[in-house]
Amino acid sequence: MNFIDKYILLVYCVVEIYLVYTFFECFFEKKSWALETKRLYLANAGAVFSLYAVNLVGKRELNLVMFTFITFVFVMALFEGKTESRVLCYVVAYSIIFASECLFAIIFNQTNEKNMLMSGVHLEILSLKLLTYIMFVLVEQFIGTSKRKMDNHIFLEYLCLPVAGFGIMAGIFYSGFDFGTNVYVKVLITVCFSLLLIGNILVFYAFNRYSEEMYQNAENQILITKQQADLKYYTQMDEVQGSHNEFVHNMNHYLSMIHNFARQGDCKSIMKAVEEMSGHVENSETEIFCSHHVLNMILSEKKGRAEKNQIEFDVYVEPGVRLDMVSDLDLVALLGNLLDNALRAAGECRGQKYVKVRIFMQDIGGFCVFRIINGYSGDIAVHGNTLLSTKSEKGLHGLGIGSVNKMAEKYGGYLSCKIEKDVFTAILLLSTQD
Numbered sequence: 001m002n003f004i005d006k007y008i009l010l011v012y013c014v015v016e017i018y019l020v021y022t023f024f025e026c027f028f029e030k031k032s033w034a035l036e037t038k039r040l041y042l043a044n045a046g047a048v049f050s051l052y053a054v055n056l057v058g059k060r061e062l063n064l065v066m067f068t069f070i071t072f073v074f075v076m077a078l079f080e081g082k083t084e085s086r087v088l089c090y091v092v093a094y095s096i097i098f099a100s101e102c103l104f105a106i107i108f109n110q111t112n113e114k115n116m117l118m119s120g121v122h123l124e125i126l127s128l129k130l131l132t133y134i135m136f137v138l139v140e141q142f143i144g145t146s147k148r149k150m151d152n153h154i155f156l157e158y159l160c161l162p163v164a165g166f167g168i169m170a171g172i173f174y175s176g177f178d179f180g181t182n183v184y185v186k187v188l189i190t191v192c193f194s195l196l197l198i199g200n201i202l203v204f205y206a207f208n209r210y211s212e213e214m215y216q217n218a219e220n221q222i223l224i225t226k227q228q229a230d231l232k233y234y235t236q237m238d239e240v241q242g243s244h245n246e247f248v249h250n251m252n253h254y255l256s257m258i259h260n261f262a263r264q265g266d267c268k269s270i271m272k273a274v275e276e277m278s279g280h281v282e283n284s285e286t287e288i289f290c291s292h293h294v295l296n297m298i299l300s301e302k303k304g305r306a307e308k309n310q311i312e313f314d315v316y317v318e319p320g321v322r323l324d325m326v327s328d329l330d331l332v333a334l335l336g337n338l339l340d341n342a343l344r345a346a347g348e349c350r351g352q353k354y355v356k357v358r359i360f361m362q363d364i365g366g367f368c369v370f371r372i373i374n375g376y377s378g379d380i381a382v383h384g385n386t387l388l389s390t391k392s393e394k395g396l397h398g399l400g401i402g403s404v405n406k407m408a409e410k411y412g413g414y415l416s417c418k419i420e421k422d423v424f425t426a427i428l429l430l431s432t433q434d
Helices: 003-025 037-057 060-078 083-107 122-143 152-175 183-249 251-264 267-283 293-308 328-347 394-410
Strands: 312-317 354-362 367-375 381-383 386-388 414-420 423-431
Touching: 003 037, 003 060, 003 083, 003 122, 003 183, 037 060, 060 083, 083 122, 122 152, 122 183, 152 183, 183 328, 251 267, 293 312, 293 328, 293 354, 328 354, 328 367, 328 394, 328 423, 394 414, 394 423
Parallel strands: 312 354
Antiparallel strands: 354 367, 367 423, 381 386, 414 423
16 A cells, blocks of 8 residues: 555545534534543544554455444544434434445446455545535535534535535546556645545535634624623612612601691591502512622512512522622623523422522632522533533523633633532632632
C-alpha cells in the first residue's frame, strides 16, 4: 500500500466517523463526559485511528465487521438516550451508508465481482464518500432535530455545491482518462478530490454553526424579553407595595376621619371610606418575605402562582441576606427560572405538591445560598451539575437552565442539582465579595 492509498484511507476513516457522529448529534444529547471538548476530540480521534488500523490490514470481511463494531461502540458510548432509540438510529445510519454504496455502484456500473485494488479506485472512494455525505445531509435536514438545521430554501441552494462536486467527480471518472500513467497527475487529482470532499463538508459545517448561533441568539432575545417583562412586572408590584406602605402609614388619619363621621352619624360616608380602604388593601396585598424589593416581589408572585395550582409554597429568607451585587434583571433570570422549573415539576407531581425555598448566607457572609426543593414525578436528565429539559418544547426551558449556570459563574458561584427519590434539590451559590 503506497502513500496515496494510506492518505485516501485516512480521509475515508475521518469522513466515516464524522458522518456517523453528526448524524447522531441531530437526535441525541452527548453524555456528560463528552461535553468537554478535549475528551470529545480524543474520542473521535480514537475511533478514527481504530478504524484506520483495521483498514490497513486490507481484509474486506474484517473491515466490514470491525467498522460496524467500532462505530456502534463509538456512538453508544458518546450519546445518551434510550438504548432502542440509539440502536434504531444506528441502523438508519448504516442503511444510508449501504444505500450510498449501492447507488454509487449503479452510477459507476460496478459490481461486487469486480476485483479492484485500492490504488486503482482511490478517486472512486472519494466520490463515494461525497455521495454518502450528500445522502446524510438530506436525511439530517428533513428529519433531524438539531438546532443547526438550515432553512429549507437555503439548504437547497447550498446543496448545489456538493451535487456539482459529485458531478465533476463522476464526469472525470467517465471521461476515460488514465491518471495511473503519470504519478504527479495522479497525486494532484487525488489531492483535489479530497479537498473537494472536505471543502463541501466544511462549507455545510460553517453554515450549520451559523444557523445554530442565529437560533441561539433568537432564544437569548426571547429570554431577555421575558426577563425584562418580569422585571417590569416586579417593579410595578414594588410601586403598589410602596403605595400600600404609605396607606398603612396614614391609617391613623383614616381612622380619625371615620371616627369623626361616626360622631356626626354619617353612616354613608363611613361605609364609603371603609369600602375604599378594603379595596386598596385587596389590590395591594403582597406578602413580605424580606427587605429586598425585587426578591420579595419574585417570591410573592411565585407564591401566588403556587396557591392557584394548589402547590404548597414554603419560603424562608434569612435576615441580612446580601444581594446588592446582583442586578435586578439577573436576579429575575436566576431565581425566576429556578422557581418556574420547581413549580412546573411540583405541579406535575403525582404525590405531595410542594416547593421549599431557603435563602441564607454561608461561610461568614461569603456566599448567598438559594436552596430550592420540590417534589417531582417522571424522569429528569442531569449532566453533572447541568439540568436538561424533559419538556417536549425544550427551547426556552433548556435555555433558562443554561442561563442560570452562566450567570452563576458571572457572580463567582455555581448551580448544583441533586436528585433523590421524588425529591429534586437545586442549590445556587452566589459570591457576595466585590
